[in-house]
Amino acid sequence: MRDKYDVVVGLEIHAELKSKTKVFCSCANTYGAEPNTLVCPVCLALPGTSPVLNKKCVELTIKSGLMTNCKINEYNYFERKNYFYPDLTKSYQISQVKVPICVDGYVTLSSGKKIGISDIHLEEDTGKLTHIGDKSYIDYNRGGVPLIETVTKPDISSADEAVEFLETLRGIYVYGDIAECKLEQGGMRFDVNLSVKKKGSTELGKRVEMKNLNSFRSVKRAIEYESARQIALLEEGKEVLGETRKWDEDKNENVAMRAKLATAVYRCFADPDLPMLHIPKELVEEIRKDLPLTIAQLKELYTKEYGLTEYDAGVITANKMFSDFYNECIKLYNKPKELSTWVQSELMRNVKDKIKISPEHFVKIIEMADAKKISRTNAVPLIAEVMKTQKDPEVLAKEMDIINSMDDSNLEPLIDALIEANPKAVEDFKTTPDKIITFFAGQLMKQTRGKANVVKAKEIILSKLQGK
Numbered sequence: 001m002r003d004k005y006d007v008v009v010g011l012e013i014h015a016e017l018k019s020k021t022k023v024f025c026s027c028a029n030t031y032g033a034e035p036n037t038l039v040c041p042v043c044l045a046l047p048g049t050s051p052v053l054n055k056k057c058v059e060l061t062i063k064s065g066l067m068t069n070c071k072i073n074e075y076n077y078f079e080r081k082n083y084f085y086p087d088l089t090k091s092y093q094i095s096q097v098k099v100p101i102c103v104d105g106y107v108t109l110s111s112g113k114k115i116g117i118s119d120i121h122l123e124e125d126t127g128k129l130t131h132i133g134d135k136s137y138i139d140y141n142r143g144g145v146p147l148i149e150t151v152t153k154p155d156i157s158s159a160d161e162a163v164e165f166l167e168t169l170r171g172i173y174v175y176g177d178i179a180e181c182k183l184e185q186g187g188m189r190f191d192v193n194l195s196v197k198k199k200g201s202t203e204l205g206k207r208v209e210m211k212n213l214n215s216f217r218s219v220k221r222a223i224e225y226e227s228a229r230q231i232a233l234l235e236e237g238k239e240v241l242g243e244t245r246k247w248d249e250d251k252n253e254n255v256a257m258r259a260k261l262a263t264a265v266y267r268c269f270a271d272p273d274l275p276m277l278h279i280p281k282e283l284v285e286e287i288r289k290d291l292p293l294t295i296a297q298l299k300e301l302y303t304k305e306y307g308l309t310e311y312d313a314g315v316i317t318a319n320k321m322f323s324d325f326y327n328e329c330i331k332l333y334n335k336p337k338e339l340s341t342w343v344q345s346e347l348m349r350n351v352k353d354k355i356k357i358s359p360e361h362f363v364k365i366i367e368m369a370d371a372k373k374i375s376r377t378n379a380v381p382l383i384a385e386v387m388k389t390q391k392d393p394e395v396l397a398k399e400m401d402i403i404n405s406m407d408d409s410n411l412e413p414l415i416d417a418l419i420e421a422n423p424k425a426v427e428d429f430k431t432t433p434d435k436i437i438t439f440f441a442g443q444l445m446k447q448t449r450g451k452a453n454v455v456k457a458k459e460i461i462l463s464k465l466q467g468k
C-alpha cells in the first residue's frame with residue numbers, strides 16, 4: 001500500500017545562536033540561570049524601549065547561510081508577527097517574514113541528494129512556559145534569545161532522510177560555531193510539514209504541520225506515524241485536513257490541535273523600531289574567507305592528506321572538541337596518524353566534558369614518549385597528572401620519577417635473570433613468540449617501574465630467546 005504513495009516532507013529548524021548576548025538587548029544569552037534573572041526593559045518590551053540589533057547575530061546568520069550554500073540578501077528587514085500568548089510580553093515576535101537574510105541554499109546528503117533550503121532567517125525566541133499540575137510558570141530568560149530558523153524545501157521523502165539531513169545541518173552549525181544545538185536544552189527544535197501524494201503525481205496533498213519536536217527520534221517517529229495516518233485516510237477514500245497536529249512523545253501518536261494558520265493571520269508588518277538591514281558585500285566576503293571546515297571537509301582532509309582510515313576520521317570528527325584539539329596538535333607535531341592514536345586512546349577516555357590539558361602539553365608528552373624519555377605506559381598517568389595539576393609535563397615526570405634513567409647496558413643482567421626464572425615461558429616462545437616477548441617486556445617494565453627503554457628491551461629479549 002505504501003509504495004503507491006510518495007511522502008513529501010519539509011522541515012523548519014530553530015537553532016539558538018551562540019552569541020554572548022540576546023538579539024535586541026544586552027542581556028546574557030545563557031542557559032540554566034534562575035528564572036527571570038536575565039531580563040531587561042527591552043526584552044520585556046516595557047513602554048519606551050527600543051530594540052537594538054546585535055551585529056554578532058547577523059554575522060552568525062550570514063555564516064549559517066554561507067555554509068549551506070545560500071545567497072545573502074544585501075537588503076533585508078524585520079517584521080512584527082502579531083499574536084497573543086503569555087510567553088510573549090510584546091504580543092508580537094520580531095522575525096523576518098518576506099525578506100530574510102539567507103535564501104536559496106542546499107545541503108548535500110551522503111547519497112549525493114541535495115535538500116534545498118528556501119531561507120534562513122533571524123528572529124527572537126519567546127519565554128518558556130512550564131505547566132505543573134493546574135499551574136503554569138513563565139520564565140522570560142529565553143525571551144529575546146537569538147534564533148535562526150532554517151526552512152527547507154519539500155525535498156525530503158522519508159523519515160531516515162529527514163534524520164540524516166538534521167544530523168548534517170547540526171554538524172554544520174556546531175562546527176561553524178554558529179549554534180551549540182543542544183537538543184536536551186531546547187537549543188534546536190523542529191517543525192515537520194508533511195503531505196502524501198499518489199506516486200509520480202505532481203499534485204501535492206494537503207499539508208499537516210507538527211510543531212515543536214525536540215529530538216531526532218521524535219522527528220523520525222512523527223514522520224512515520226503521520227505518513228501512515230494520511231495514507232490510511234486516502235485508502236479509505238477520506239480526506240486529509242490541512243491542520244496543525246501535536247506530537248505526543250509518550251503515546252507515540254499525534255492529535256489534531258487547530259486548523260493551520262495562514263501567515264496573514266499574524267498581520268505582519270515591518271518593525272518601525274528597526275531600520276532596513278544593509279549587509280555590505282565586503283562583510284559577506286570577510287565571513288566567507290574565514291569559514292571553518294565542515295565535518296565532510298575535515299574527514300576528507302584526515303583521510304586524503306593525513307592518511308587516517310575512514311573509521312578514525314569518523315571517531316575524531318564525531319565531537320568538535322576533539323577534532324579542534326587534534327587540529328591544534330598537528331600544528332605542533334606533524335605526525336597525524338600517531339596523534340590520532342593518542343587522541344583516541346589516551347585523551348578520549350580521560351575526558352568527559354572539557355579537555356583539561358593544552359595541546360602543547362599533550363604533544364610534549366608524546367614527544368617524550370617517542371624520544372624514549374618516558375615509557376608509553378608511564379605517559380598515561382602523566383597525562384592524567386597534567387590534567388589535574390596543569391604543571392609542565394617535564395617537571396611532573398621528574399617529580400613522578402618516571403624519566404627513563406635506566407642505561408640500556410643495565411638491561412641485560414635483568415633480562416637474563418627473568419629468563420632464568422621462567423623456563424616455561426622460554427619453552428612457549430617456540431609456539432607463541434610475540435606473546436612471550438610481551439610477557440618478558442611486561443615483567444621487566446614492572447621491575448624497573450617503567451624506566452627501561454621498552455623497544456631496546458624487546459630487542460634484547462628476542463635475541464636472547466632466539467639463542468636458546
Ligand SMILES: [Zn+2]
Binds near residue numbers: 043044
Ligand atoms: Zn534584555
